[in-house]
Every structure is written in C-alpha cells, then in structure tokens.
Amino acid sequence: MAARWFANLTTNARPDELPLLSQTSAALAEVLRDELAPLRRITGVVLRDPALALRVLQRANAVPRRHPSFQLRSLEEAAQMLGTRTLARLAGEAASERSLGDRPRIQAYRQTAGRAVLSALLALDWAELDRDRFPAEISLAALLHNLGERYLIAHGDARMQRYLDMVGRCNAYPHEVEYVTLGESLETIGYRLAGLWELPLLIREAMRARNAQHPRTLCVMLATQIARYACAGWPHPMQGQDLRLVAGLLDLDVAALRARINRVLDNFNVGVDTYALEPLPPLPLESGEAALPCEALFCLAPRADDYARAEQDLEGISKGRQVCEDRTAIFRTMLRGLHRGLGLSRVVVALYDPERHAVRAEHLIGTDFEPGFNRFVLPMSEAGLFAGLVENAGGVWLGDEPSAGLEMPEMVRALTGADSFFACSLRLGGQPLGLVYADRRDASCALDARSFQGFLRLVRMAEASLERLAEAAPGSEPEPGC
Numbered sequence: 001m002a003a004r005w006f007a008n009l010t011t012n013a014r015p016d017e018l019p020l021l022s023q024t025s026a027a028l029a030e031v032l033r034d035e036l037a038p039l040r041r042i043t044g045v046v047l048r049d050p051a052l053a054l055r056v057l058q059r060a061n062a063v064p065r066r067h068p069s070f071q072l073r074s075l076e077e078a079a080q081m082l083g084t085r086t087l088a089r090l091a092g093e094a095a096s097e098r099s100l101g102d103r104p105r106i107q108a109y110r111q112t113a114g115r116a117v118l119s120a121l122l123a124l125d126w127a128e129l130d131r132d133r134f135p136a137e138i139s140l141a142a143l144l145h146n147l148g149e150r151y152l153i154a155h156g157d158a159r160m161q162r163y164l165d166m167v168g169r170c171n172a173y174p175h176e177v178e179y180v181t182l183g184e185s186l187e188t189i190g191y192r193l194a195g196l197w198e199l200p201l202l203i204r205e206a207m208r209a210r211n212a213q214h215p216r217t218l219c220v221m222l223a224t225q226i227a228r229y230a231c232a233g234w235p236h237p238m239q240g241q242d243l244r245l246v247a248g249l250l251d252l253d254v255a256a257l258r259a260r261i262n263r264v265l266d267n268f269n270v271g272v273d274t275y276a277l278e279p280l281p282p283l284p285l286e287s288g289e290a291a292l293p294c295e296a297l298f299c300l301a302p303r304a305d306d307y308a309r310a311e312q313d314l315e316g317i318s319k320g321r322q323v324c325e326d327r328t329a330i331f332r333t334m335l336r337g338l339h340r341g342l343g344l345s346r347v348v349v350a351l352y353d354p355e356r357h358a359v360r361a362e363h364l365i366g367t368d369f370e371p372g373f374n375r376f377v378l379p380m381s382e383a384g385l386f387a388g389l390v391e392n393a394g395g396v397w398l399g400d401e402p403s404a405g406l407e408m409p410e411m412v413r414a415l416t417g418a419d420s421f422f423a424c425s426l427r428l429g430g431q432p433l434g435l436v437y438a439d440r441r442d443a444s445c446a447l448d449a450r451s452f453q454g455f456l457r458l459v460r461m462a463e464a465s466l467e468r469l470a471e472a473a474p475g476s477e478p479e480p481g482c
Contacts, residue, residue, distance in 0.1 A: 006184055009155070009372055010192040010216060015058060018051040018154050020094040022272050028052075029091075032084050036432035043075040043136075043160040048271065050143050051151065055090050056082065056141070058197060069473060073200045074136035079118045100154065107276045109153045114142050114268075114275025115231045116150070120263050123223035128258070129250055130219070139217055141203045142223045150192030152182075152214055168232055172297045174369045174442065176345065179300055189367040212374035215249060221371040222246050228369075230265060230280050236372065241417075258283045294352070299445035300343035310337025319466035321419050327466060328363070334462040337364040338438055341458075342451045345441040346416075348376055349426070351434035352390055359383065359390060359434050376437075384409035386423065390432045395459070397452045420447050424459045428466050436462075 028045045031037050053075055060078035061071050062366050072078045079087060100106050123142035127135030152160050163181040164173050191207040204221035205211050223243045229235070247257045252422055262282040269279040313333045316322035324330060331349050338347045361376035380387045385396060386409060398408060399420025408419070411418040421439035425432070436459050440447055 005446065006189070006192075008384065009376065010189065012197060013151065013155075013193055013196060015054055015197055016094070016265055017387065018150060019095040019109075020051050020091060021049050021110060021274060022098060024052055025091040025094075025096075025151070028254040029088060033335040036448050039076055039079060042084070042294065043079050046075050046079065046087070047120055047139070047143060048117055050093070052091055053140065053143055054147075054197075054199075055094065057199070059086070059090060061198065063201075063313055063438075069200075071200045071217050073202065073298075074140055074187025076136065077138055082419050100140055100156075100164045104161060105153060105156070107151065108161065109271070110274070110276040111231070112146060112150050112153060114272065114277050116146050117263070117275070118227040118230060118268050118280075119143065119145060120222075121268055122226055122261065124261060125264050126219055126223065126250055128213075132216065132219075137202055139220055140200075141206045141217075141220045144194070144199065144203050145206055145209075145220055146186070146190065148186035148188070149191055149192055152186070152217060157182075158423055161422050161431070162428075166297070170299060173238075174228075175366050176298070176441075178298060178368075179340075179366075185365075185368055200343075206303045209367050209370075209374045210361055213360070213377070217247075218249060218371055218375075222249070224260065225369065225371065225482050230261075230283070231277065233281060234284055238372075241372050258285075268476050297444070300339075300345060301438065302343040304450070305342050307337050307454065310334065311461065314418045314458070314461040314465045318461065320466045320468060323472065324465070324469055327469065331363040331464045332470065334436075334458055335363060336456060337458050338436075339365045342438075342454050344422070344438040344451065344455070345403070345439070345445070346370075346373065347436070347438040349434060349436055350376055350378070351426075362434075373416060378409075378411060378415075381409045382409065384412070386435060389423055389425045389435050393424070393427055395452075395456045398448065412426075415443075419443060422447065422452055422455045424456055426459065426463060428463070430472060433466070 012067075023046070027048070028042075031042055031045050039193055046056055047474045056075060057072065057076045059080040063081055071347060072081060087294040097106050097109050100109055120143035124135055124139035127138040132138060149160075159181050163177055165172050166177045166181065175185065187207050187209070190459045194204045194207060202216065202220075206217040212221055213215040220381070222242055222245060225238070226246065229239045229242075243254060243257065247254050250257065250262070265280050265282060272279050310333050313322065317324050317330065334350065335347050338344050344366070348361050348366070349365070350359040352359050356379070358379045361374060364374060367373050378386055380390065383390075384407065385398070388394075389396065399418075415418075416437075416439065418439040418441065420443070421437060424436050425436045426436055438455055
C-alpha cells in the first residue's frame, strides 16, 4: 500500500501545487519598477520564495535551446533567459499560500519555506567563502533541498502536521519521525520529484545520502541541517558534530563559523515575519560542544510484512524466478528489509575499493539527516575488526554479550557514534565485495538476538541474489517490480 501511495503521489505531482508566498508578487513588482535594478537584486527576491524559484528554473529550462541537454543551474541564468516581463507574469499568475485553506497548513508551509531560504543563504555564504566557481548553484540546491517536505504540506497530506509536531523535539530524529508518521523518506520523495521535474543535477544529487562524500553536495546538506537547528532555537544532539563538520569544510574554527552564521541570521531576520517565524536567536557560545543527549522518544517498530517481502523478493532473484538488472535493486530490497522489517535505525552497504584499500558507503537508509555519518569511509589500516570482516566471511554483534572481547575501532566510533552495532561481510564469487553495517541509534533501543539472526539471514540472501545476477545471461529482461 505504501509503494502504491508513493507511486501515485509522485507520478501525478505538479510543481504548481507549490503556491507562492503572498508577499512575493508585490516584492518582485517593486524591484522591477526600477528598470536599472541589477540582476542580483532581482534574483535576491526570487531566492526568498522557493516556489517562485522552482517555477523560474523550470520555465527557463523549458525554453528551446541549441543544446537541449544543457541545463541552467542558477537563478541568475534562469532570470536572464526569461526576462523581467515573464518573471512578473509568473509571480502574478500564481496562487498564494492562502489557497491552502486552513491556518495550520498555511503556517507550516510558510515556516518550511523560511527554513529553505535560510539554508540557501547559509550555503551561499559558505560557497563564496570557499571560492566555489558557482556559489549560486549551491545556494539554489539548498533552497530546493526540502522539496519533499514542502510538497507534502502543499499537497495536503494530513500526516505532515504530526510529523512537524514531533520533529521539533530534541529527542526526535527527522528520519525516525518520518518512519512512524509518513512511512517514507522525505528525501526519497524530494529526489523522485526533482527527477520527474528534471531539476538540475546538483539539486538531485544533494538529495542522495552517499553524496556527503563530495564537498559541494555536503555544503548543501549541512546548510539544511544548520537551518533546521536555527529554526528550532538551538541546541540539538547532532548540532555540535555538524558544526564541526562545517568548520572543517571551510577551514574555520568554530568561533569564526559562529560569527558568520549569526551574520546570515541577522540578514534573514529582517524579513522573518514573511515566514510566520519569530526572529531567530543567534548561535550560542557553546555551539561547538555536543548538546546533552535526550532519551529516545521512541524506538522503530519491526514490521514483519516488510521483512517477509524482502525475503520473498531476494529469494525470487536468487532462484531465478525474478530477474533483476543491477545490484542497486538488490541492495535497496535488503536495506528496506533491514530498516523497516527489523526496525534497525541506520543501515549501510559499504563497498570495498581495492585501489584505495578502504570501504566506502554506497547505499544507505535511515541517514538522510546525518551528513557526517554518510561520509562512512574506512581505510583498512584503521578498520580493525571491519578489515577482518572484509577479508573473511562472517558477522559480528559488537557492544553486547555475543561479541564480548572484540574491540570497537576508534574511527568507527567517531563515524557512527554508536556503542553497539551489527556488521557482516559481503562477498561475491568468494572475493570481498564489502560489508553491511546496521545499528539502533539510541542505546535505549537495544539490539537483540532475533534481530541479529534476521540481519545475517537477509545479508546472506542478498549475497545469493548478487551471485545469481553475476551468473545471469547478458541481455535478460528484468521483471516489473525489481
């Protein structure tokens, strides 16, 4: 049923379901009255409304060009392509957020738009400091990063209010709140919409967790995170880690980064009432320290039907009843079974790179809002027991009685922040392919023997499916659903 809902939602999605903010049309008209207004000032108004930015970008990329595959990647390029009359018409003809009806929905829509704008302003500041060649491209990707969230609010999904109520609590992680309120990842929804609407590559790729490895997409992800913390009023248990990651990316100390963030907040606060927000407080002095952890609000409930479906699909592939065209579909099936079927918070497939002699995260679930975790790279020289798992078939449950005596590699502890996890080798044709890692993020949501056995079983079934895929005759057609 969830898969059917997701397909219906995304297949029929239209960007014009995202209304403009009611002040946008008048603000743009005022700027355009000055015929000498610089392009940067005009696009600054467009940037302050994610829905208008989306329309401008889409309309400009729909204009026939000599090279159809080329996409405009910034608001400046798009606005220059369309001209001021078209910009004014786009803003004037669009519905406003008042068309959404009830007040809570309108307020939620305005607030999530405000958070997107703050993300864009932070990303722009950081990209310019880092001397990126196209900082406006990074800023635009940050502006549209929470596309899935804004679309569901505009679309009228009744579950979004419960999601927003829960996600503001210090002991609730966004991906886990999605699990219990929506049943689907907002970034998955956003990525699907961005592909359907043919948005530029950086916007799409910044919505994929594994791309936290790359500085430009990491900048987008971190700007989104810091904007979330700011709008929630600081602090959050993940805040210190993310700030230190930003500081490292920009080669700043945390004090200098705090000063830059607070300057951006001052700029944002000038028009904060547009977004149904009170002026946001500055980042406090203790910002670089880890916030006190909160006890978990809930643990993810295992879903036997999801686990059984993963078993059935993997068995079908391994026995030749169901043909699959690539590894990604197999990994996706396994990840969903482990995450939803067993209630494991975070699951990673880290593949072995023989040239770098390291394992690196390639497929992840449950980690959309954790860019630091998504940079899961382990050199074999520092991987400890993980290196042994890559080289020799086996599985471990570390941090509990079953694996007493095994030592947690310090680099793994720093990457994951977990004291207990499952890990299992992944092999193909007797050769190391990588490993699978899984945990329950909070210590109060303890791992258990039944989950460990289910984890091992599904990984081994995925291995068998990968073996079958490798043996399959070239040119075989995949069956629907794989």
